[in-house]
Amino acid sequence: MTELTSPSQRFGARLQRPSSSASLQARVMEQETRTLAEAFERVAADGSVAAAAATVVAARRRFVSGTGKSFAYASLLAADLSAGLSNVSLVDGTLVRHVDVLADVRDTDVLVAVSLRRYRRETVALAGRFAAAGGAVVAVTDTTESPLIAVAGQAIVVPTASASYADSPTAVAAVVHLLATLTTASAKGARRRLAERDRLAHDLELYWED
Template sequence: MNTDSNDEHDRSLPSPRDRFGERFRPNLSAEGIQARVIENEVRSLTQTLEELAATGDVPRAAALILGARRRYIAGEGKAAAYAQLLNADLSATLSNVFLADGRALSPLTVLTDVRASDVLIAFSMRRYREETIRLGRLFHEAGGQLVVITDSEDAPLAGRATVLIRVHTASASYADSSTAVAAVCHLLSTLTTASSKGARRRLSMRDHYAAELAFYGPDRDQEARS
């Protein structure tokens, strides 16, 4: 099955229940399942990175994020984990990075004071949570910039995106693949940090205060060298 037909078949199985019944048969061995998953993850990751390298969408998104006054990150359900991952990396090197998780920071608070210099990075994967769609739509209508990381060019927020980053999530499992999404988070945070003038200072200050707050245990490598 070629990549296009594989993606098309994958999109025809919208729920984890549908994919479980399709992909896990009683006669499949653990070794067979493992081989299929590994092959599929390599293919999805390679396809995603090759396409992004050709389009330049990630550097454009990084430039938009770097130039923003405030950076908001949002995602619901499984996509909330992607939002937390990107937030952890970006907030280490940039100021004014906020996770719009509906608890510490609510959509209402975000939308109350949107400026054209603000950017929302929205993770929106099938089956496309309505909370993220509403937040992205209203943020865009309020004049903010929108970076959408999604699995389809036809996703609900795709048409409103200032920059659209498409990842391939087709999987040999009942769950859509997270491999390419995690790689894009890493790539996006790396490109943004590389151009940030204050990154080195912020990382140094974080190291200083992490030591003051005793966040981590002793450096075993350092002890071995001394």
């Protein structure tokens, strides 16, 4: 993880040599399969996702943050958590700003912070201040050398090895999905909340139906 830190460096190292589309596709698919398997083996062995799910369930308020590309994973997690749990907020920097969250941190709050290389300062700073104010911090990151590790009480480390110019999103998305599933499955009232959302979606005609 210490080499080829930028997309341009990875492009030059991995994609500039002549290669057919079929060959490149095969290499990428093979690597994604290995990375996903490694991620699942790791979290199954270390119990990090199950432990993080317990922390999120126990919290009174749940905040999820990520900046840059990591915002996509944070958004996915927040959307899935909010379907079955109350008091889930995505820290988007606009409607829910960092300063607003930090001004009212309680010891019953949890922040799930997603940050992958090259680690954005905003997310690391938010997590550090959140922890210093007494809140619990769960890091979702890609290496034990991530700056989030030093400030988080718990960490889920997800490999992102890839044959592409971009680090792999596959395992990160899968582990975020796993975290949301384990959390929602053990949350009181999740079934009722999900059923009520279904009823409202039907009444409001939110989705296309034949």
